[in-house]
Amino acid sequence: MSGRTQLWVEKYRPTRIDDLASQEEVTKTLRGAIAQGQLPHLLMYGPPGTGKTSTILAVARTLYHPSVLKDRVLEMNASDERGIKIVRDKIKNFASHSVSSQKFDGYPSPPFKIIILDECDSMTKDAQGALRRTMEVYSSTTRFCLICNYVSRIIEPLVSRCAKLRFSPLGRDAMQKRLLDIASAQDVNYDATIYDQILDRSGGDMRRAVTLLQSCHTFYGDKTPNVEELSGGVPASLIEPLWTAVKANNLTEMSRLIDSLTLEGYSAATCFSELHDIVLKDAAVTDAQKATFFEAVAAADKCLADGANDHLQLQTVCAVLCH
Numbered sequence: 469m470s471g472r473t474q475l476w477v478e479k480y481r482p483t484r485i486d487d488l489a490s491q492e493e494v495t496k497t498l499r500g501a502i503a504q505g506q507l508p509h510l511l512m513y514g515p516p517g518t519g520k521t522s523t524i525l526a527v528a529r530t531l532y533h534p535s536v537l538k539d540r541v542l543e544m545n546a547s548d549e550r551g552i553k554i555v556r557d558k559i560k561n562f563a564s565h566s567v568s569s570q571k572f573d574g575y576p577s578p579p580f581k582i583i584i585l586d587e588c589d590s591m592t593k594d595a596q597g598a599l600r601r602t603m604e605v606y607s608s609t610t611r612f613c614l615i616c617n618y619v620s621r622i623i624e625p626l627v628s629r630c631a632k633l634r635f636s637p638l639g640r641d642a643m644q645k646r647l648l649d650i651a652s653a654q655d656v657n658y659d660a661t662i663y664d665q666i667l668d669r670s671g672g673d674m675r676r677a678v679t680l681l682q683s684c685h686t687f688y689g690d691k692t693p694n695v696e697e698l699s700g701g702v703p704a705s706l707i708e709p710l711w712t713a714v715k716a717n718n719l720t721e722m723s724r725l726i727d728s729l730t731l732e733g734y735s736a737a738t739c740f741s742e743l744h745d746i747v748l749k750d751a752a753v754t755d756a757q758k759a760t761f762f763e764a765v766a767a768a769d770k771c772l773a774d775g776a777n778d779h780l781q782l783q784t785v786c787a788v789l790c791h
């Protein structure tokens with residue numbers, strides 16, 4: 469891919485552990501393991517875009533010479549190939565071939581391969597159970613790195629076999645520095661308020677921030693970008709009147725606004741996220757009312773995951789808020 473069309477998230481993916489922004493605890497732990505040429509099975513978990521995949525790839529680059537990297541590392545996305553078959557076929561096939569003992573100067577070249585299993589929280593329980601046995605069988609020649617967002621969705625026997633590394637949302641300062649470095653390298657010169665808006669809309673997710681910056685540059689060039697529009701967030705001009713209608717117990721206006729939100733293509737989940745921030749900051753809302761709202765959103769979220777109608781869920785949550 470040419471420099472012009474390359475995605476900035478890939479172009480600026482940290483290639484060494486030292487390049488990672490934040491995540492000091494994780495990098496400290498891994499440096500110790502690398503220094504000894506040792507690596508336990510790993511379970512990396514935390515929100516999207518916080519550096520989990522980048523970290524294990526950087527570890528692999530530190531351990532193995534580039535010429536053998538491809539033979540030593542298998543990267544798979546468990547959500548693409550869900551189910552038990554992936555465990556039985558691909559992993560066993562890769563794990564059952566032993567590694568050569570060839571050493572390279574400057575690389576620990578440990579005598580094991582690494583299998584990176586991304587989004588493994590989407591694997592079925594059966595597949596996870598099968599993975600547990602595979603990990604046992606091949607543990608002398610293979611290390612597994614399981615990556616997920618929700619550690620609670622990983623079965624306990626797998627969790628207990630791994631060293632757990634928790635990735636936190638990136639801090640605002642670290643994100644801002646990284647974003648400004650990328651902007652400067654790409655010769656992007658926006659007003660400071662634009663970077664603030666990008667960070668506001670990214671919630672500690674570096675992938676989201678970098679993608680948003682690149683979208684601003686692609687669609688607006690040197691002009692002032694409309695970050696709100698590009699981020700897919702609900703414009704304040706739509707969500708604020710909805711909140712006003714809810715507070716005024718004005719069901720007619722509330723329904724009209726919900727109709728236009730859904731007609732304009734905004735998902736209920738996006739609206740909940742915006743409402744969440746508004747409700748949380750509104751001093752006129754009591755803690756008990758906030759708790760009721762969170763409960764209603766949690767119930768709606770479950771319904772949406774089960775395939776419920778966005779419009780109805782939005783209406784239900786707003787009706788609860790009215791009360």
Ligand SMILES: Nc1ncnc2c1ncn2[C@@H]1O[C@H](COP(=O)(O)OP(=O)(O)OP(=O)(O)O)[C@@H](O)[C@H]1O
Nearest residue numbers: 477480481488489516517518519520521522674675
């Ligand atoms: N800690 C970080 N320091 C610098 N850049 C980062 C960091 N975390 C993420 N990024 C940026 O975001 C992109 C995505 O990161 P990565 O794939 O490592 O995230 P992830 O935590 O594995 O996300 P997911 O859970 O969605 O798979 C990287 O290519 C990089 O540009």
